[in-house]
Structure formats: C-alpha cells, structure tokens
Amino acid sequence: MKFTCTQENLKKGLNLVSHLAGKNKNLPVLNNVLIEVKNGILFLATTNLEIGIKSTVRGKMEQEGVFTVPAKLFNDYIQSLRNENIELKWDEKNLSITTKNSQTVIKGLDASEFPLIPEIEKKNTIKVMKKIMKKSLSSVLFATAMDTTRPEISGVLFDFQEDGLTLVATDSYRLAEKKVEIINKGFEKKVIIPSFSLQELNRVLSDMEDEGELTISLNDNQILFEVDSTRMVSRITEGEYPDYKQVIPTETKTKTIVKRNDFQQIIKAASLFCRQGINDIHLIVLKDKIEVKAVNDQLGESQNIIEAIVKGDQNDIIFNYHYILDVLNIVEGEEIEFNLNNKALPGVVKAKNKDDYLYIIMPIKQ
Numbered sequence: 278m279k280f281t282c283t284q285e286n287l288k289k290g291l292n293l294v295s296h297l298a299g300k301n302k303n304l305p306v307l308n309n310v311l312i313e314v315k316n317g318i319l320f321l322a323t324t325n326l327e328i329g330i331k332s333t334v335r336g337k338m339e340q341e342g343v344f345t346v347p348a349k350l351f352n353d354y355i356q357s358l359r360n361e362n363i364e365l366k367w368d369e370k371n372l373s374i375t376t377k378n379s380q381t382v383i384k385g386l387d388a389s390e391f392p393l394i395p396e397i398e399k400k401n402t403i404k405v406m407k408k409i410m411k412k413s414l415s416s417v418l419f420a421t422a423m424d425t426t427r428p429e430i431s432g433v434l435f436d437f438q439e440d441g442l443t444l445v446a447t448d449s450y451r452l453a454e455k456k457v458e459i460i461n462k463g464f465e466k467k468v469i470i471p472s473f474s475l476q477e478l479n480r481v482l483s484d485m486e487d488e489g490e491l492t493i494s495l496n497d498n499q500i501l502f503e504v505d506s507t508r509m510v511s512r513i514t515e516g517e518y519p520d521y522k523q524v525i526p527t528e529t530k531t532k533t534i535v536k537r538n539d540f541q542q543i544i545k546a547a548s549l550f551c552r553q554g555i556n557d558i559h560l561i562v563l564k565d566k567i568e569v570k571a572v573n574d575q576l577g578e579s580q581n582i583i584e585a586i587v588k589g590d591q592n593d594i595i596f597n598y599h600y601i602l603d604v605l606n607i608v609e610g611e612e613i614e615f616n617l618n619n620k621a622l623p624g625v626v627k628a629k630n631k632d633d634y635l636y637i638i639m640p641i642k643q
Contacts, residue, residue, distance in 0.1 A: 278342020278367040280314045282334050284360045284376075290321045290334040291352040293481055293507050297323040297330050298348035306390040309345035310352075312365070312372075313388070314338055319365075322394055323348055328474050329394035330481070333506040346372050346385040354381060394510055397501040402494045403442060404460040407504060408487035413444055413457045414479045416607045416634060421472040422448035429516040432469040437495070439463050445521055446472075451600045452521055452623075452637040460490065469518055470500060474511035478502050481509060525637060526625060531562050531617040534586040534629055540567075540613070541605040543581035547571040548598040550579040556599055557641050562592040562617065571598075592617045594624065595641045601626075604636040 294310060301307040311322040319334040344367045354374065355363070364375040367385075374381045414433075422430040434445040442457040482491070485505060492503040502509045547558045550571040561568040567585045572578040594617055605613070610628040617624045626636040 279339040282336025295348040295352040310348040313343040343388040417446040417453040420446040420453040469514040529616040531592040
C-alpha cells in the first residue's frame with residue numbers, strides 16, 4: 278500500500294475518528310485506527326463495538342492496501358508535523374511515514390482482526406442542518422441520567438415524525454424536550470440512542486463547519502449519521518422510554534418572565550450559600566419580583582431580588598440550583614419563562630415566546 282496526501286487533510290480525518298479508540302486490554306485492535314486505501318481514497322475507521330466512525334481522506338493513491346496502527350500514537354505524530362505532503366507506505370508489519378525532512382515507522386496489527394463496521398440500508402432517512410442538530414443535542418444531552426443501570430433514560434429519545442424530530446432526555450429529576458426542524462419528509466418511529474454515542478456525534482459536528490446537512494438513517498437496531506465525508510454508526514438501546522408527557526404540567530399557577538443573564542447571576546450568587554449535597558435555593562415569587570434565598574448554618578445566608586413580570590398567584594418553591602443553571606446556559610433569548618405550580622409539581626422553563634424547547638425541573642420537597 279502506498280498513498281500520498283497533505284498533513285492537513287490527514288490531521289482532519291484523524292481528529293474525527295481517533296477519539297473513539299481507547300485502551301482496550303482484551304481486544305488490542307480496538308485501540309487502533311483502520312487505514313484502508315481503495316479507489317483512490319484513504320479511509321480511516323475506529324470502533325469501540327458500540328459505535329463505529331469512518332472518515333475519508335483525499336490524496337494520490339499508488340497502491341491499495343489495508344492495515345491498522347495505534348490511533349493515539351498515529352494521531353499525535355501527524356499533529357506534530359508541518360503542513361506538507363506525507364507519504365504513507367505499508368509493508369505488512371509496519372507503517373512508514375515519510376515527509377521532506379523526516380521518516381518514521383509505526384508498528385501495526387493485521388486488519389483482519391479489526392471488527393466490521395456495519396452498513397445500514399437507507400430506508401428510513403431524514404436530513405437536518407448541521408448547526409441545528411448540534412444546538413439541539415447540546416440542549417438535551419446534559420439532562421440524561423448518569424446511572425447506566427437504567428439504560429432507557431441514560432440515552433436520548435429520538436421521536437421521528439413525518440414533519441419533524443423530537444429529542445427528549447431525563448434523569449427523573451429534570452427533563453428536556455427539543456423539537457428539531459427537518460429538511461425532507463420524515464417517518465414515524467421512536468428509538469433510544471445512547472448518550473455516549475450522541476456526545477461523540479456532537480464532538481464530530483463541533484469539529485466541522487456549521488454549514489451543510491446531516492443525514493440520519495435508521496434500521497431495527499442501529500442508526501447511521503452521515504455528515505460531509507464522515508459516517509458514524511451506533512447501536513440503539515433496547516427498551517421503552519417512559520411516558521414523559523404525563524409529567525408535563527397542563528396548567529400554570531404562576532407565570533414569570535425574567536431576564537436570563539440577570540437570573541443566572543443571582544442564582545450563582547445564592548448557590549454559594551447552599552447546603553452541601555442538597556444544593557437547595559428558595560424561590561419566592563411576589564407581585565413583581567422573585568426573591569432567591571439560600572441558607573447554610575456553617576456559612577451564612579444570601580438573599581437576592583430580581584425584577585420579573587408575574588402573572589397569577591404568588592409562590593414559594595425550592596429547587597436544586599444546578600438544574601436551573603444548566604438550562605440557563607442552554608436556553609436562547611434574553612428573556613425566559615419560568616412557570617410554577619406548587620411545591621409538589623415541576624417548574625417549566627422555556628424561551629419567551631418560543632415553543633420548540635421545554636425544560637422541566639422537579640422541586641425539592643422539604
């Protein structure tokens with residue numbers, strides 16, 4: 278095998294795929310990147326058996342071939358080179374990397390040991406703008422459960438519809454729902470995608486230009502994401518997602534509108550005086566303002582006031598401040614709606630005059 282390309286093109290390809298390869302003692306080939314030269318193109322691929330990523334690098338092919346080398350070592354070395362032409366040559370045991378002023382050899386493993394990354398029939402397919410999908414994933418991923426003993430909520434629900442896609446994430450204490458605009462006509466199906474897979478997809482999207490489309494294809498147990506010259510395949514989590522719509526309040530006792538940045542600032546200030554491990558802040562909604570209080574017997578107490586537009590009854594509820602700050606870092610717009618009911622029902626946060634994003638927080642019961 279012999280192939281020549283620029284350092285810049287090879288670096289981009291390795292950045293997209295090498296992150297997935299890890300330290301696997303039981304199957305060392307999973308620590309490697311598969312390098313295949315075929316039909317004038319160099320293909321790079323990695324997998325952890327749950328996810329597979331494949332990207333292409335354009336250049337000049339002189340001889341076809343396929344092999345694997347340690348992903349981290351190969352990536353780190355290519356990053357260290359200047360942007361000039363690189364010649365890659367494989368001699369059945371070693372990879373030779375030659376530039377104008379350097380020559381390096383990396384030992385590899387036979388490609389026959391590398392797991393096959395499956396192909397997916399493109400029957401159920403939608404298209405989404407890349408920048409929209411990146412924002413949408415960021416707006417729900419933080420709300421997934423960290424506890425893998427409940428895999429159905431440690432992933433994100435993808436609710437495919439003919440006119441759109443809805444993403445839902447929850448950890449039982451809070452829930453995020455994001456409606457995503459699609460380009461083509463969709464299909465109806467609900468699946469759960471592991472959060473780790475979607476974090477990897479978001480990382481790939483963040484390494485690319487915002488312009489362009491992401492194609493999503495689905496079969497019975499796998500999902501395919503295609504963007505530019507990169508393909509990522511992930512398994513689908515078995516199980517049924519909880520009926521989350523039953524926890525969305527149908528009525529609102531107290532509707533408030535506040536400036537997002539100001540609210541964020543006083544929540545941070547109050548959080549310094551929360552009780553450790555409880556993270557409780559006290560929200561007291563009055564006629565035209567919200568008081569944010571926190572008390573700690575060892576540290577002291579803090580009380581901050583923010584002006585607000587308040588419609589409905591006065592209210593008095595305790596929340597985990599982390600859950601409020603998380604959504605304030607995500608929700609768009611200068612003003613937000615924070616709608617409340619009582620100490621037993623969740624609060625609802627969304628951007629003012631927008632219905633494409635919904636965030637629900639359970640109160641802390643005293």
